[in-house]
Amino acid sequence: MNATRQNPLPEERLQRARRQAEVVGALARVLPSQAILSRHEDTAPYECDGLTAYRESPLVVVLPETEVQLVALLEICHALGVPIVARGAGTGLSGGALPHRFGVSLSLAKFNKILKIDALAATATVQCGVRNLAISEAAAPYGLYYAPDPSSQIACTIGGNVAENSGGVHCLKYGLTLHNVLRVRGYTAAGEAVEFGSEALDVPGLDLLAVVVGSEGMLAVMTEITVKLTPKPQLARCIMASFSDVESAGAAVADVIARGIIPAGLELMDKAMTAVAENYVHAGYDLAAAAILLCESDGTPEEVDEEIARMTAVLEQSGASRVEVSRDEAQRLKFWSGRKNAFAASGGISPDYMCMDSTIPRKRLAEMLRSIETMAQRYALRCVNVFHAGDGNLHPLILFDANDPEELRRCELFGADILETSVRLGGTVTGEHGVGVEKLNSMCVQFSPAERESFFGVKRAFDPQGSLNPGKVIPTLQRCAEYGKMHVHRGMLPFAELPRF
Amino acid sequence: MAASRRATLDIRGGGTKAFYGEAPSGEPLDLMRLAGISSYEPSELVVTARAGTPLAELEAAIAARGQCLPCEPPRFAPGGTIGGMVAAGLSGPARASMGSLRDFVMGVSLLNGRGELLCFGGQVMKNVAGYDVSRLLAGSWGVLGVICEVSLKVVPVARATATLCFDWDESQALRQLYGWAAQALPLRASCWHQGQLRLRLEGAESAVRAAHRKLGGTVLAPEVAAPWWDSVRDQQHEFFRLGDADLASGECLWRLSVPAVTPELDLPGRRLIEWGGAQRWWRSAAPASQLRLAAAGAGGHATLVRAADKSPGAFSRPSEALMQIHRRLKQSFDPERIFNPGRLYADL
Numbered sequence: 001m002n003a004t005r006q007n008p009l010p011e012e013r014l015q016r017a018r019r020q021a022e023v024v025g026a027l028a029r030v031l032p033s034q035a036i037l038s039r040h041e042d043t044a045p046y047e048c049d050g051l052t053a054y055r056e057s058p059l060v061v062v063l064p065e066t067e068v069q070l071v072a073l074l075e076i077c078h079a080l081g082v083p084i085v086a087r088g089a090g091t092g093l094s095g096g097a098l099p100h101r102f103g104v105s106l107s108l109a110k111f112n113k114i115l116k117i118d119a120l121a122a123t124a125t126v127q128c129g130v131r132n133l134a135i136s137e138a139a140a141p142y143g144l145y146y147a148p149d150p151s152s153q154i155a156c157t158i159g160g161n162v163a164e165n166s167g168g169v170h171c172l173k174y175g176l177t178l179h180n181v182l183r184v185r186g187y188t189a190a191g192e193a194v195e196f197g198s199e200a201l202d203v204p205g206l207d208l209l210a211v212v213v214g215s216e217g218m219l220a221v222m223t224e225i226t227v228k229l230t231p232k233p234q235l236a237r238c239i240m241a242s243f244s245d246v247e248s249a250g251a252a253v254a255d256v257i258a259r260g261i262i263p264a265g266l267e268l269m270d271k272a273m274t275a276v277a278e279n280y281v282h283a284g285y286d287l288a289a290a291a292i293l294l295c296e297s298d299g300t301p302e303e304v305d306e307e308i309a310r311m312t313a314v315l316e317q318s319g320a321s322r323v324e325v326s327r328d329e330a331q332r333l334k335f336w337s338g339r340k341n342a343f344a345a346s347g348g349i350s351p352d353y354m355c356m357d358s359t360i361p362r363k364r365l366a367e368m369l370r371s372i373e374t375m376a377q378r379y380a381l382r383c384v385n386v387f388h389a390g391d392g393n394l395h396p397l398i399l400f401d402a403n404d405p406e407e408l409r410r411c412e413l414f415g416a417d418i419l420e421t422s423v424r425l426g427g428t429v430t431g432e433h434g435v436g437v438e439k440l441n442s443m444c445v446q447f448s449p450a451e452r453e454s455f456f457g458v459k460r461a462f463d464p465q466g467s468l469n470p471g472k473v474i475p476t477l478q479r480c481a482e483y484g485k486m487h488v489h490r491g492m493l494p495f496a497e498l499p500r501f
Numbered sequence: 502m503a504a505s506r507r508a509t510l511d512i513r514g515g516g517t518k519a520f521y522g523e524a525p526s527g528e529p530l531d532l533m534r535l536a537g538i539s540s541y542e543p544s545e546l547v548v549t550a551r552a553g554t555p556l557a558e559l560e561a562a563i564a565a566r567g568q569c570l571p572c573e574p575p576r577f578a579p580g581g582t583i584g585g586m587v588a589a590g591l592s593g594p595a596r597a598s599m600g601s602l603r604d605f606v607m608g609v610s611l612l613n614g615r616g617e618l619l620c621f622g623g624q625v626m627k628n629v630a631g632y633d634v635s636r637l638l639a640g641s642w643g644v645l646g647v648i649c650e651v652s653l654k655v656v657p658v659a660r661a662t663a664t665l666c667f668d669w670d671e672s673q674a675l676r677q678l679y680g681w682a683a684q685a686l687p688l689r690a691s692c693w694h695q696g697q698l699r700l701r702l703e704g705a706e707s708a709v710r711a712a713h714r715k716l717g718g719t720v721l722a723p724e725v726a727a728p729w730w731d732s733v734r735d736q737q738h739e740f741f742r743l744g745d746a747d748l749a750s751g752e753c754l755w756r757l758s759v760p761a762v763t764p765e766l767d768l769p770g771r772r773l774i775e776w777g778g779a780q781r782w783w784r785s786a787a788p789a790s791q792l793r794l795a796a797a798g799a800g801g802h803a804t805l806v807r808a809a810d811k812s813p814g815a816f817s818r819p820s821e822a823l824m825q826i827h828r829r830l831k832q833s834f835d836p837e838r839i840f841n842p843g844r845l846y847a848d849l
Binding site for chain 2: 118119120121122142143144164165167171172175176178179188192193194195196198199200201202203204205206207208210211213214215218219229231232233234254255257258260261262299300302303305306307359360361362363388391392393426427428429430431432433434435439442443446447448450451452454455457458459460461462464473474
């Protein structure tokens with residue numbers, strides 16, 4: 001995390017002021033004055049997203065209300081060569097919506113209408129600024145809901161979810177955003193209308209929707225999204241299982257899956273996290289356990305009974321020291337309360353925390369936890385762990401004090417170490433939060449120069465001028481070269497063939 | 502090497518899908534020897550295999566551990582490979598409930614037109630590092646490069662299954678299917694043909710039992726049902742078998758992909774309906790324009806699957822804005838147009 005912003009030189013400031021006047025002047029011809037923000041006090045709220053350590057002043061913020069306005073402003077920015085940074089609710093955790101100093105931050109907050117809930121087809125068509133949870137609320141009268149549930153679902157928008165391919169605790173069973181989006185309508189950087197996917201189950205030609213989902217605002221500006229709705233399960237019950245060591249907890253996760261069970265949620269908290277969470281929500285967690293698993297089943301009452309019995313048997317065979325099944329909905333929510341408030345609880349015990357997001361193969365969970373323990377000692381920082389264990393998606397929270405530059409430095413090294421260890425274990429640097437600006441360096445570790453060049457090729461295919469969210473997601477060769485001076489590529493030591501003891 | 506000679510290559514596996522899409526052209530690039538399952542971890546729900554691995558071999562290996570490819574990719578004939586399966590991106594009867602082949606692709610190694618071997622995605626399901634190129638390759642018909650190795654998500658085989666039959670006409674079958682789509686039913690696959698709707702239920706034993714009680718219908722014996730669903734999946738069912746005489750008479754096999762809730766389409770010919778109404782097969786001699794117009798009017802598209810003459814184009818064309826993106830992607834991955842030129846569209 002390199003959050004330093006150097007003071008711009010006077011001539012740069014002058015150049016920026018001139019550019020701002022030019023862009024504001026051009027935009028004022030197509031947008032009402034209240035839809036253009038350029039004074040510093042007005043643009044300040046847009047300086048960052050959920051990754052608050054990175055901040056930048058946008059040149060201009062625009063808040064169009066109609067697609068006509070949107071097209072007009074895209075055409076103007078295209079003609080002037082102004083970068084566009086689209087944003088939804090600004091809850092992203094990787095700096096994907098970090099403004100560009102010479103760019104327009106495009107807030108899509110006013111595209112917030114639910115256009116259609118089609119109960120027969122089990123689909124919802126909504127504008128991009130509609131909140132994730134609002135879709136489920138609108139679908140509830142039909143017994144339907146939108147399954148992907150990132151923890152920010154009260155605030156985050158569906159457009160942001162599509163941009164990040166968001167997950168959540170239920171994606172093990174119900175899939176990621178990608179698996180629940182049918183169609184995305186939007187515009188290219190040049191203002192040309194495009195539609196990816198369809199309400200039919202496939203489209204002719206290449207499946208461009210697959211790359212648009214998770215493209216972090218780099219390929220197109222989306223305005224309208226059709227999602228698949230899922231019938232609401234009649235019942236959900238949750239098992240809370242304690243383990244006296246992380247190895248058996250990790251093995252239990254693999255055992256559940258290997259027995260052919262796909263739980264609706266399968267989450268792990270380590271001992272440190274459990275203590276922090278218990279202190280925050282008083283859910284009655286087992287403080288003596290080295291790790292706690294939350295394992296959920298949903299469906300019809302008969303299905304849930306059958307599955308809970310099978311899960312309980314597996315967890316007990318795998319060495320759980322304590323197994324408790326939620327009696328009712330209130331207790332189920334209580335089991336989840338600590339997990340759902342893990343980030344908030346961590347914020348309460350440390351001035352700052354950095355949330356990592358890598359994914360590893362499930363079977364390496366225990367090994368990873370042990371590595372993180374060792375790293376915590378090496379970097380002399382505390383780390384609490386919550387995992388989407390069923391998917392192998394880790395959220396270690398490194399606790400630190402951002403006001404102490406030395407702690408921040410150690411925290412950054414700790415984080416990079418976790419990501420590189422994840423890649424070495426066969427995983428990836430980001431499971432659901434995206435690359436944004438935060439993990440640009442880690443992309444150098446995970447991908448070869450030719451692979452990164454292919455990503456640039458995909459970018460150019462959609463956005464030849466490179467106007468949409470420039471500088472995010474794919475690191476340049478130069479950046480990787482600089483990073484490479486300090487780090488080893490893909491976990492490979494130089495002269496890897498030499499024996500080392 | 503091909504790049505320096507400016508040759509064009511026809512990427513080939515088992516050749517079971519050579520009939521599908523536009524005609525292959527160029528020197529054959531045989532991938533049958535790039536074969537074998539590289540890793541399989543049942544507890545990770547992932548299998549990785551090289552392109553030339555026979556699909557039958559992979560399906561047998563995962564079935565031995567109680568797992569399956571839930572999108573049920575059509576095999577058409579024995580001998581098909583994993584590479585061909587991913588390049589074609591086709592899904593079978595369970596598509597509407599379980600997702601498409603693309604949904605189960607986790608990672609791909611690709612040889613691009615510059616001879617570079619590239620890895621996208623990986624062996625973990627949650628992975629948002631970089632653009633999701635591995636899933637773009639599903640259904641790319643080899644136009645972006647040679648798929649060399651693939652990691653696929655597998656899922657446990659359901660514990661119980663039952664096939665129910667209902668003697669309903671097309672409109673009643675469609676109406677019932679729409680009504681069920683929004684209900685929590687273990688409905689895995691559906692197929693309507695000649696006055697009978699067949700439903701395949703799959704899931705927990707209690708769920709299948711409860712759904713059977715709720716839906717009614719007559720049960721098809723399991724030893725009859727399993728091969729029958731296979732015959733639909735692999736297009737061995739009588740409906741799909743167009744002989745030379747049928748083709749010579751101008752009859753074609755069309756695949757219409759439309760929103761499931763599309764009402765009955767008024768088109769000449771025989772039909773078979775899958776995917777809860779979203780996939781409609783037609784045996785028809787009607788002009789291509791008529792079928793394409795009907796599909797587009799419903800918000801979908803039409804593929805000319807089997808025909809004596811594919812001059813109307815095997816696939817519908819996307820909008821010009823999207824075609825331009827297609828061309829730039831081709832330019833980026835395969836600038837010399839070495840791989841499978843014209844297999845998807847003449848100008849790609």
